[in-house]
Amino acid sequence: MTEPTNSGESQEAIVVQGLVKRFGDVTAVESASFSVGRGELFGFLGPNGAGKTTTINMLTGLARPDAGTISIGGIDCTRDPKAAQHLTGVVIDESNLYAELTGFDNLCFCAALHGMRKAERKAEARRLLESFGLSEAAHRKFAGYSKGMKRKLTIAAGIIHRPEILFLDEPTTGIDVASARQIRQLIADLRRHGTTVFLTTHYIEEAERLCDRIAFIVAGRTVRIDTVENLVQPVKQKHVVQISYASAVENIQTRLSEAFPDLEFRTLSEGSIQVTARAGIPVGPLVRFLEEQGAEVAEARRMRPSLEDVFVEITGIEADAMRKEKEKSGGGGGGGAS
Amino acid sequence: MNKWIAFWNILAKDMRTYYLKPPNISWGLIFPLAWTGMFFVKSGADQEDMLTLLPGVVAVSILFGTTSLLSVTVTFEKKNRSFERLLIAPISLRLLMLAKTSGAILFGSINAFVPVILALFFVDLSQVAWGAFVPAIVLVAVASTFLGLFIAVAVSEVFEAQTFSNFFRFPMMFLCGLFFPISQIPIYIRPLSYIAPLTYGADILNGAVYDANVMPYALDFAILVAFCAVLFTASLWQIKRRWIA
Numbered sequence: 358m359t360e361p362t363n364s365g366e367s368q369e370a371i372v373v374q375g376l377v378k379r380f381g382d383v384t385a386v387e388s389a390s391f392s393v394g395r396g397e398l399f400g401f402l403g404p405n406g407a408g409k410t411t412t413i414n415m416l417t418g419l420a421r422p423d424a425g426t427i428s429i430g431g432i433d434c435t436r437d438p439k440a441a442q443h444l445t446g447v448v449i450d451e452s453n454l455y456a457e458l459t460g461f462d463n464l465c466f467c468a469a470l471h472g473m474r475k476a477e478r479k480a481e482a483r484r485l486l487e488s489f490g491l492s493e494a495a496h497r498k499f500a501g502y503s504k505g506m507k508r509k510l511t512i513a514a515g516i517i518h519r520p521e522i523l524f525l526d527e528p529t530t531g532i533d534v535a536s537a538r539q540i541r542q543l544i545a546d547l548r549r550h551g552t553t554v555f556l557t558t559h560y561i562e563e564a565e566r567l568c569d570r571i572a573f574i575v576a577g578r579t580v581r582i583d584t585v586e587n588l589v590q591p592v593k594q595k596h597v598v599q600i601s602y603a604s605a606v607e608n609i610q611t612r613l614s615e616a617f618p619d620l621e622f623r624t625l626s627e628g629s630i631q632v633t634a635r636a637g638i639p640v641g642p643l644v645r646f647l648e649e650q651g652a653e654v655a656e657a658r659r660m661r662p663s664l665e666d667v668f669v670e671i672t673g674i675e676a677d678a679m680r681k682e683k684e685k686s687g688g689g690g691g692g693g694a695s
Numbered sequence: 696m697n698k699w700i701a702f703w704n705i706l707a708k709d710m711r712t713y714y715l716k717p718p719n720i721s722w723g724l725i726f727p728l729a730w731t732g733m734f735f736v737k738s739g740a741d742q743e744d745m746l747t748l749l750p751g752v753v754a755v756s757i758l759f760g761t762t763s764l765l766s767v768t769v770t771f772e773k774k775n776r777s778f779e780r781l782l783i784a785p786i787s788l789r790l791l792m793l794a795k796t797s798g799a800i801l802f803g804s805i806n807a808f809v810p811v812i813l814a815l816f817f818v819d820l821s822q823v824a825w826g827a828f829v830p831a832i833v834l835v836a837v838a839s840t841f842l843g844l845f846i847a848v849a850v851s852e853v854f855e856a857q858t859f860s861n862f863f864r865f866p867m868m869f870l871c872g873l874f875f876p877i878s879q880i881p882i883y884i885r886p887l888s889y890i891a892p893l894t895y896g897a898d899i900l901n902g903a904v905y906d907a908n909v910m911p912y913a914l915d916f917a918i919l920v921a922f923c924a925v926l927f928t929a930s931l932w933q934i935k936r937r938w939i940a
Binding site for chain 2: 417418419420421439440442443445447449451453454455456457458466467469470471472473474514
């Protein structure tokens with residue numbers, strides 16, 4: 358945790374201690390503790406159902422914790438969630454603006470909810486529509502927007518009152534690549550201008566690219582919190598090769614493990630296998646072995662170990678499987694960082 | 696922060712997106728006309744009896760106008776999660792729900808004057824005690840709106856809101872003494888009349904229009920205010936329990 362500043366104002370924007378949330382017999386969040394520094398971009402990663410959204414709901418006042426404390430900007434949220442809502446902007450994992458209102462009117466309405474005066478909210482709405490590339494659609498109803506446009510406008514609505522702390526729940530899920538890229542650029546800009554950002558995403562490469570620190574949450578527990586650099590450090594020593602082959606071969610992973618006991622094999626999908634080792638990987642013998650087994654090798658590529666490998670190691674869940682599951686439930690897919 | 700900016704904009708947004716939509720305006724006009732016609736046909740009444748039917752048509756117009764729209768709009772916004780936008784706004788839940796219900800109260804109150812304006816063309820309304828009639832309309836609109844809110848926060852789906860509303864509305868309509876006196880209702884059902892807020896509103900309206908109230912106005916107003924307070928408080932409690940759980 359960071360120390361208080363000389364002025365006595367804590368450097369921490371969010372402090373969570375022993376947070377617990379139960380739904381009947383199910384414990385959604387179990388003793389979560391973490392802190393987020395002022396101006397930090399903090400990633401909150403975990404598989405579906407890990408407790409990410411429940412945690413955000415408690416932090417934003419949409420759910421009450423069963424135990425633990427939350428401090429937002431020094432305000433005890435468990436006692437006075439409304440006071441903390443002056444400091445926060447929230448973008449939930451759905452584009453939840455008003456279908457009947459235009460983009461411009463939606464932004465003005467959201468600004469009014471935070472007490473902004475008419476002239477100020479109109480000027481700010483125009484500025485945001487311009488910077489999100491939505492000026493031409495400003496006077497079209499929200500219902501007629503594309504998925505990407507809806508997401509961008511929802512994010513604009515979350516920041517129109519210039520919050521000190523922004524909660525972003527899955528901001529790029531289900532949108533096109535260009536919109537996702539624009540949103541990521543915006544998140545980076547917000548952080549540069551001093552906004553504290555609490556980000557949940559299932560695009561691990563997105564978190565790796567954007568975040569200062571990341572917390573992994575699995576089955577309601579925060580299992581690891583560290584900077585991206587420190588998290589990736591152990592896997593950086595590893596050598597990874599990904600081999601793609603055309604024809605299906607039965608029990609190929611077992612056969613490879615028997616033939617190359619010093620290497621670790623992981624089937625990524627049918628026709629794709631990942632090889633990991635502490636030392637160099639003998640790609641030639643591996644390819645020859647696979648072809649002897651009847652596999653037609655199409656490609657063998659050395660991979661840069663990434664946060665995704667850390668995620669798989671910590672959660673035991675394939676990031677790709679998590680992404681597909683999320684996109685199936687969220688619809689569409691704008692993809693990871695590009 | 697000026698919380699009244701938020702209050703006014705929630706009210707204005709609801710008026711614009713729900714209550715002032717052409718289908719709702721036409722519904723607000725047709726509904727009282729249909730009720731008036733129905734009671735005339737059913738009772739075989741003549742023009743002079745319009746005065747005795749007026750409190751009933753006014754009260755039923757308010758009851759149906761407010762409960763239908765409010766319970767549906769709140770359930771709809773909860774379902775599509777736009778209601779969460781309001782819950783995370785830095786205004787108290789009490790003020791937020793007052794803003795959310797004000798549109799329905801206004802709509803119900805304005806709706807009530809449709810049959811009054813129609814009646815002006817047929818009967819002499821000079822003996823109506825407007826000093827009791829107008830506050831009664833507003834209070835019946837508040838009580839009906841808060842009943843709609845209570846229904847909205849108890850259900851999850853829009854269709855459930857409509858079904859559940861009828862569970863309250865139809866019995867209340869026939870038991871409140873608007874279309875036949877409570878004294879004519881079988882004694883074992885009569886207690887139900889006295890737990891319906893509309894009974895007290897109907898009593899004031901009957902008294903204001905043709906001097907036929909059975910309870911003192913002060914008692915009617917006091918009980919109606921108590922109903923409003925209980926329904927609103929119970930709704931806030933339900934929201935905290937179910938939606939900010």
